[in-house]
Amino acid sequence: MQNESLLDVQGLTKVYGNKGSLFVPRKEMLAVNNVSFSIKKGETFGLIGESGSGKTTIGRMVLRLIEATAGDIQYEGKSILSMKKGEMDKLRSEMQIIFQDSGSAFNPRKTIGEQILHPLNKFHSNSDAGYQYNKVIEMLDVVGLRADFYHRYPHELSGGQRQRAGIARALIVKPKFLVLDEPVSALDVSVKAQIINLLIDLQKEFQLTYLFIAHNLDLVAYFCDKVAVLSKGELIETAPTIELFRKPKHEVTQKLLSSILTLDGDLGEYYRKQSAI
Ligand SMILES: Nc1ncnc2c1ncn2[C@@H]1O[C@H](COP(=O)(O)OP(=O)(O)O)[C@@H](O)[C@H]1O
Ligand SMILES: [Mg+2]
Known part of the structure; x- marks a missing residue:
């Protein structure tokens, strides 16, 4: 079961735009550009990037809360972008979202x-x-x-x-699959840990697969099996968590990591240990 993929995203792209009018010029904005990744059953997949990098847009496209401009999303081997309403409605109970706010x-x-x-x-x-x-x-x-x-x-x-x-x-x-869109970003440190631990327990109890969205690498070492780093709508690095912490390839990832390593207290100690593995 562990090796079966639950979600396969290929070339996912989102262009936001207004239609334009006589007074407002037509404007388009490429929010997500050609993003591909797979999530295996039972895995916690971290999608990390600074604010505005396109994380929420990806999370919502995956659940079809907003429509993709291009690309394909397969859930259990079935393309969900071509699903009719009835079929999609059935699937909706399997895929749920937890919001930041x-x-x-x-x-x-x-x-x-x-x-x-x-x-x-x-x-x-x-x-x-x-x-x-x-x-x-x-x-x-x-x-x-x-x-x-x-x-x-x-x-x-x-x-x-x-x-x-x-x-x-x-x-x-x-549900089988949850998009966790910055579920603990607004919470105090001690409460953050409680909610993450609850999510870990629930994952085991109900065999859940998670797409965990966050704007920094805080908690990722503790929580995620794999991490994808998003910058300006593009995936710049995807790796198993331990590998990413040991050997970040991209400059943006290195920057995200160094901000964690300067953390004080237990959490900082925890990450220093992780990165020294
Ligand atoms: N409904 C929308 N219409 C136009 N632009 C949007 C809309 N939603 C998000 N954006 C823009 O798309 C980019 C990515 O946004 P978002 O996916 O919310 O990023 P993140 O979740 O990483 O902060 C941002 O520049 C944002 O301003
Ligand atoms: Mg967001």
């Missing part, structure tokens, strides 16, 4: 429980209210939140708790 990822007027339930209703309609309630409580437990969080509103939760709720909402439909 857990604040705006939730509707402020609905309870956490209602929102965790939402994808279940969308993908697996089961009208039994008792079953649904129990399912949400089970998911809250899986991510380490007590049952009474069901009735709370998003603003009553801390950032870390909201991110846990986001994970529960993604997992309720039993």
Whole structure:
């Protein structure tokens, strides 16, 4: 199983543009340029690059939340870009996303429980209210939140708790693949580690495959099997994590690494050890 690829991305390209009008000139922007990578089943694949390099655009194209301009995306050997709506809808429950900003990822007027339930209703309609309630409580437990969080509103939760709720909402439909778009960037260091450890535990428990997006190499050595470095919309280096830490080939990667190695405290020590392997 470990060697089977789950996702194959070939020549993925995205051009953003306005259509232009009499008053606004037509403008195009190449956000992602000819990007290719594969993710194996059960793997955590890190996609790293500075802000604006095209990471979110790639994550969203992979889930078809936005359409690619060119290229191909195969999920379990099937091209998803040519899938019809019905087929794509079926696949949507297998592929979920966790957003960076857990604040705006939730509707402020609905309870956490209602929102965790939402994808279940969308993908697996089961009208039994008792079953649904129990399912949400089970998911809250899986991510380490007590049952009474069901009735709370998003603003009553801390950032870390909201991110846990986001994970529960993604997992309720039993996905196989998760895009984690900077899931811990907005959190304090200690909470970051808790959420990453939770993601590691859940990966084992539910055989998940992750595309982990981040703007630096912080946590990557700890979390990712493979890393791809993105710069200005292009992949400049892809390697198993240990190799990348030992021998970064590209200047941009070296710069990303040196910023980690100057970190103080335990984390800095951890990375110094990693890079000395
Ligand atoms: N909807 C959009 N319309 C036009 N340009 C966009 C849109 N979304 C992102 N961009 C641009 O595409 C580039 C890549 O953005 P993004 O994928 O969000 O990068 P990252 O996630 O690495 O910060 C940026 O220059 C950004 O301004
Ligand atoms: Mg982004």
